[in-house]
Structure formats: C-alpha cells, structure tokens
Amino acid sequence: MTVPARGFPVAEYAGRLARAQALMAGAGLAGILLTTEAEIRYFSGFQTLFWQSPTRPWFLFVPTEGKPVAVIPEIGADLMRRTWIEDIRTWPAPQPGDDGISLLIDLLAPHARRGARIGLLKGHETHLRMPLADYERLIAGLPGLGIVDATGIVRALRMVKSPAEIEKIAHICGVASRTFARVPEFATEGRPLDEVFRAFRRTCLDEGADDVPYLVGGADQGGYHDVISPPVARPLRAGDVLMLDTGSVFDGYFCDFDRNWAIGPASDAARRAHEVLYRATEAGMAAARPGATSRDLFAAMRAVIAEYDTGPGDVGRLGHGLGMQLTEWPSHAAFDETVLEENMVLTLEPSLSYGDGRIMVHEENIVVTSGAPRLLSARASAELPVIR
C-alpha cells in the first residue's frame, strides 16, 4: 500500500484559481469572498482542525485577477504562511468589536467604489460562517458593492476532482474497506454497540485513517430504524441487522460508505432487502456515465428499489458527491439535473423501507470515467453477510 503524498503541488492551486477566475470573469464578478473551511482550503491549502472552534471567523478573497488574499486571525498566520498564499492580513482575534470587518472593508472598498459585484456562497448546501451581525455591518460599510450568489461557480469547480484528489479519496476508501472487512472480528453477539463503534474507530486508525469524524449506524432485530444515530450500549443480539456508515478522512478527504451484517441468522426480509439494494447499486453503476444526470442515477436505482420497497423509505436522495466534505453536490434525486463528467467522485446510496418501519441503506463510492465507473470502495457482497 502506497500512501499518497500529503498536500498538493502549487500547480494544483494555480489550476483551481485559473479555472475559478475564468468563470468569475464570465459572470462579471470582481472576486468571491469565502468564509467556510472547505472553500478556503480548496483555494489556499490551509488545513487545520481549528475550525471546530466557533470563536473566530476566517476569510479568503479570491479576486478575478491576482492571487487570493487571506484575512485571518493572527493565530493562523504561521500556518497560512506555509501555503502558496502571499497576501496575508491578520488581526488579534477574537476581537468582537471588529473581527476582521475593517480589514475586509479596506480590501473590498475599491471594488465597492466602482460599483463592482462580488460573489458569496448563498445557495444550496452552503452557509455564511461569520456572525450575521458582522455580515450586516460589512455590507453596510461597502455601499455600492453588488453581492451575488457564486455557489454555481464553486460547485462546478469542486464537483470535478483532480487526479491527486482522487488518489487521496481512493486511499481513504481503501482504509475503510479494510476496516469493514475486519468488523466480524469485533461485532459479535453480546458486544454493546457503543463498543463496536469504538473498536471500529480504533481499527480504522490502525488501517491508516487520519481520523474517523463520521461514524453512525444502528442494530436491531430484523433491521434498524434510522441511519443517523449515535450508538447505544445495547448488546448485539442474534437476529439483529447491524449497519455501520463511516466518513473517515485522509489528508482532508473523505470516504463515505456503509456495510450491513446479520448477527446470526438473517430474516428473509432483510436478506431480500440487501439483495435488492445490491442490484440497485449495480444499476447505478451502469448508469454512471459522462452525459447522464444525477436524476438518471436516481431513476436507475429507484426502479430496482421499487421491486421491494413497501414504505416511503425516503432519505431524500440516493447518493451524492464526495470529497473535502462528507457530502457534496450533486444529489442523486429527481430535482438534480447535474450532468455527470469524468472525474466526479460520487456515492451511490440506495435505501429502502421494509417490514415494520425498518430501513436498509447500501453505499459505494465511485469515480466517473469515460467508461464504466471506477469503484473506490471494495464492493459489498451480493448477499447480506452473516456474523456468527
């Protein structure tokens, strides 16, 4: 197993910037102001877990000409200086009276004076990571500046991955695949579910994950009932269906897939659910070609699921994009007509309801290629595996 190099060469960031600037110029924007972790990392390479502290806002302005400008708390200056960013403006945050706002006004005032427009992420799956009152003060301090939604630009860039990004995602998918293969070692009858979660995290670290920030699942007689719960201390029992779903991380890139197991003998209903979902995933893979849409993937998987689904079974979509975040655009759903392109990394995540309010979810991670998609996760078995 070769571990991919950490970080990216400067050419990766230069390429991202050039593509962004072409789109910004086309949209008549003077730049895009970013406030969120994934976007700031995408354009700068600035990577830190410090984002978990809600105290300090961080800003990166990507101008339509020239390199990005960082406006960040002093505590991050040393780390930002190790990236390719050169213009780094800092203040001693936290400073609630002026947490970067006057620095941003200084930076953006020339654009405001000439009535330019800048982009902000305002659309689906985005949020503004700064105090809303500070944002209102910023806008009030920049009369004449146009603010437009730039979600489409950032979405278009981030959805298509570079070879180096795919290599990192493939690596963490391999780590998680090896971890899932070892689940039968510790997910045995009598073992409390919270201990199974803890053992999964430890094993995944052993296999090479930097971290396991996302781990959800469930276990219950004949099937589980929801797919986003933290674990309870209830011991696994014969007759349970167990599901574990992980977003593990290598160098800031996620995998996102799950696996199901029967503890002891599996019910016919659960085995049938698994078999249907396996075939739904096959149908999703067959449909995942450049030129098809996310909606097509949804329809292909949904057609198979409909053979069996006896209830709403609706988790809103049947998969999504994957990369720097656990879930990214697009959504495999009836509303999403995103056209697939080579080098999009996607989850295929068919789910169904069965029995009395039970749900089953199945998930694989793929890269769209010119031909059949490349599977990044080690394919689940066609039959529901049994842990005895």
Place this chain on the structure above:
Amino acid sequence: MTVPARGFPVAEYAGRLARAQALMAGAGLAGILLTTEAEIRYFSGFQTLFWQSPTRPWFLFVPTEGKPVAVIPEIGADLMRRTWIEDIRTWPAPQPGDDGISLLIDLLAPHARRGARIGLLKGHETHLRMPLADYERLIAGLPGLGIVDATGIVRALRMVKSPAEIEKIAHICGVASRTFARVPEFATEGRPLDEVFRAFRRTCLDEGADDVPYLVGGADQGGYHDVISPPVARPLRAGDVLMLDTGSVFDGYFCDFDRNWAIGPASDAARRAHEVLYRATEAGMAAARPGATSRDLFAAMRAVIAEYDTGPGDVGRLGHGLGMQLTEWPSHAAFDETVLEENMVLTLEPSLSYGDGRIMVHEENIVVTSGAPRLLSARASAELPVIR
C-alpha cells in the same frame, strides 16, 4: 471509574426551556429560531454526527410559551421523536426549492402578523447555518416580523453548566488526563509525529472517549511554532519540545487541554517557559472566583507571563468557556467583562512567545465554585516533563 449516564432526564431540558423563556419574556421576544447544532441539542437533546453533512438545514423554534417545535429533514424524524420534543414538522430534504422555508413561514406567520419580534443568533461566536439566500427568502416571506439578536440570552444560559453537564465534562477530562499520562509510552525519539497523533487517538478511545475530533500540536527543536497545525511525518528528535492539545468528547461534551514534553534534554528556555506558564495557571486558578471577570483572569495570568514573554505571544486570549463545543463564551481577554458564576466550566490557557518565534501553551479545565475552582484536568507537572 463510573461512566456517567448518557443523555439527560427531561427535567434538564424543561429547566433550560423555563430559564430561556423567562429571559425571552423579559426581552419582549415571541421566541428564538435556532439553526446550529449545539443550540438545537441544548434545547431538544437531538444528538447526531449527521450535522457534518452540509446538505440539510435543521431548525428548532423555541417559543416564549409552550415547548420547542422542530422543523427538520425527514431523515431525522425518528431520532427527534426519541427526544422530549413533540411537535416535529418534516420535509423530504434535500429539496433546494423549499428546504424547510415554507414550513418555517407557516410556523412564524402568526408572530409576523402581529408584528412580534423573534430572536436569532447574530452575535460573536455564532453563525447562521442555512443558505443565506434561503434566509433572505424566509425574511421576505414574513413581513412585519422583527428579528433581533438573541446571542445574549443563549450565551447566558449555556455558560452556566448543570451538575449533569459538569459530570460529563469531568468524565472526558479524566479520559484525556489518563491518555496524556500514557503519551511517554508512544511519543519517543524517532517516532513520526503523525504516528504519535494516531496513537494518541487510539489510546484516548481505549480510555473511554467517544471520539477525538480535535487533536492538534507540534514538535520542533527547542519549541514549536504554532498551535493549530495538523501533524507532519517528521520523526521526534532529541531536543524537541512536543505539544499535544485535544478536544475529546463524551456524550457530546468536550474537554480541551494540552500537555508539553521535552524529548530528551530540555533547553533552559523551554523549561523556563513551562515553569512560567505553570505559575500563570496557578494565578488564573487563584483569580477564578464568582464575581471576578474573564478580564480579571486574563490580567492575573498575563501578569505572570510578562515576567518572561519576549514577543507578541498573542493567541488572542488566555482561555475560554467549554462544554458542548470545543470553545464557548466567555473569552479570558481584556475585552471580556463577563462576570464569573458558580458552575461555569472554563479553560485556563496561558501562552507565551520565547526564543526565536517559538510559542508554548499550557491549559487546564476548571469549574468555578463558591471557593477554589475544581480542577477537571489532572494538573500538569510544575516542571516540563522529559521523555527519554
């Protein structure tokens, strides 16, 4: 070691609600609309790692009379029904054309029609977790509704912890303390720093953490240079000062403290820095009494640091609140005149610069009591410990 019970009795949530409602009534608010994880969990008990997916917004409206109302994606309904919340309104998210907005308008329209005011978190250390364009549509759909900043109300409530909350924080502080005690087993000369990080996470899980979402640190000859970096693969060398800083979690509550070690012989400068920071923390503990302010804690620690600090050494503050988030209000800084109260959980985090751009940080977790603060972290040694 007794592991605290998970979750809280309903009385805990009823008490939080009653206190919030008294403050809301006093401020003339009809309710508070919440969009962020910690606040929604604080009032409902809804706990899931699913917040890591940026795709779906989640809402909780806390009215000034009656119980909170959840407006959430259907995928969370089962989990929310297991909380004390009764009025749960869902939609099949993601649904970019209407991600909960019409449900919120239905809920809030009666307040808008009578020109009432509702609170939103707009202040320091907050953000609005929903697409900004959706927020603008929501406001446009509620003519007559007043929107005011309710940060002060939520801040006042969350800063003072209940005994059950303190028990959870104390537990995870114990887990991390035992983990730090075992660091000399794996942080040895020649071991790459990223492997040290991985071993720390595994050990912390062994000791009882649910997860180790925050782990930063550094190591370098004579001292490290920043305090928010991810690890590099560089092996530890004799003459390094190593720092590890963790926010580990038990049942949704954080610890947040660090420890320093010398790998092999320590320089006089590093030993002196550690000794000064130890005394600064002592001064912070001596000052941490009900009636003192965060500013007083800052001043007490800063007075000791000033004996030695030869540079700016400015990470913006010398500690903060702690609980459901890695960092919470208040900030031990010159700007923060928050008056300390019994049952506030705080970090004391003196830091200083020394030598040629080196920094050292020291951190303990405490609870304010009527007398001397209760130390939740096992006190660091007075002298910089050496790993040989």
